[in-house]
Amino acid sequence: MLSAASPDSFPRLRAPEIALIGRSNVGKSSLINRLVGVNGLAYTSARPGCTRTINFYRVGSPEGTLKEFRLVDLPGYGFAAGPIADKIAWKALIDAYLTDREDLRFALLLIDSRRGWMDADRQMREWLEHHDRPYVVVATKIDKLNARERSSGLAAIRKELNGRELVLFSAPEGRGVREIWHTITNITTT
Ligand SMILES: Nc1nc2c(ncn2[C@@H]2O[C@H](COP(=O)(O)OP(=O)(O)OP(=O)(O)O)[C@@H](O)[C@H]2O)c(=O)[nH]1
Numbered sequence: 001m002l003s004a005a006s007p008d009s010f011p012r013l014r015a016p017e018i019a020l021i022g023r024s025n026v027g028k029s030s031l032i033n034r035l036v037g038v039n040g041l042a043y044t045s046a047r048p049g050c051t052r053t054i055n056f057y058r059v060g061s062p063e064g065t066l067k068e069f070r071l072v073d074l075p076g077y078g079f080a081a082g083p084i085a086d087k088i089a090w091k092a093l094i095d096a097y098l099t100d101r102e103d104l105r106f107a108l109l110l111i112d113s114r115r116g117w118m119d120a121d122r123q124m125r126e127w128l129e130h131h132d133r134p135y136v137v138v139a140t141k142i143d144k145l146n147a148r149e150r151s152s153g154l155a156a157i158r159k160e161l162n163g164r165e166l167v168l169f170s171a172p173e174g175r176g177v178r179e180i181w182h183t184i185t186n187i188t189t190t
């Protein structure tokens, strides 16, 4: 739909929005592509810090069976390289979206299942709770873990969830797609 480098370019027409939040390289853009089944729609890269604008994707079905909503790909945080001025600008952009955006229904907070919670993720989680923004936590790249790593890694992630649900996701395998669609349709149709 559009790429916004500043809040005055956010879409003006109202529609429910679901934001993807997470560290650089966690797999936000890959999740969007897998969810809608269009490879290359959201630009993905092995190099972190690839998405630098807020990208809005309009999703719906031509028959109107699916109510229109938007997936919102936010720039990743925690990316160390690059000029400091860029980092300040990205942070201001993300803050502006998350603080003021009325259309935001909920966020998908993505955690790399190999790394678990990192300080920046915890800060984001606290920020979402402080601002009463609903969110669902998604553990990404679970195809990269063997059975042992899977059980210990996921247990560590769940430990900080206070019983909240954890969605397990793999872009190449498509695991988690159904659960995420289920959550989205529940929220955008009510
Ligand atoms: N094996 C595996 N690789 C993944 C998965 N999701 C993403 N990747 C890879 O991880 C890298 C980063 O993925 P992106 O989707 O670009 O990550 P991003 O969160 O959008 O990154 P930024 O835009 O930099 O914030 C790419 O090389 C992807 O192919 C997954 O579920 N499994």
Ligand SMILES: [Mg+2]
Pocket (backbone or CB within 6 Å): 028, 029, 030, 043, 044, 050, 051, 073
């Ligand atoms: Mg991206």
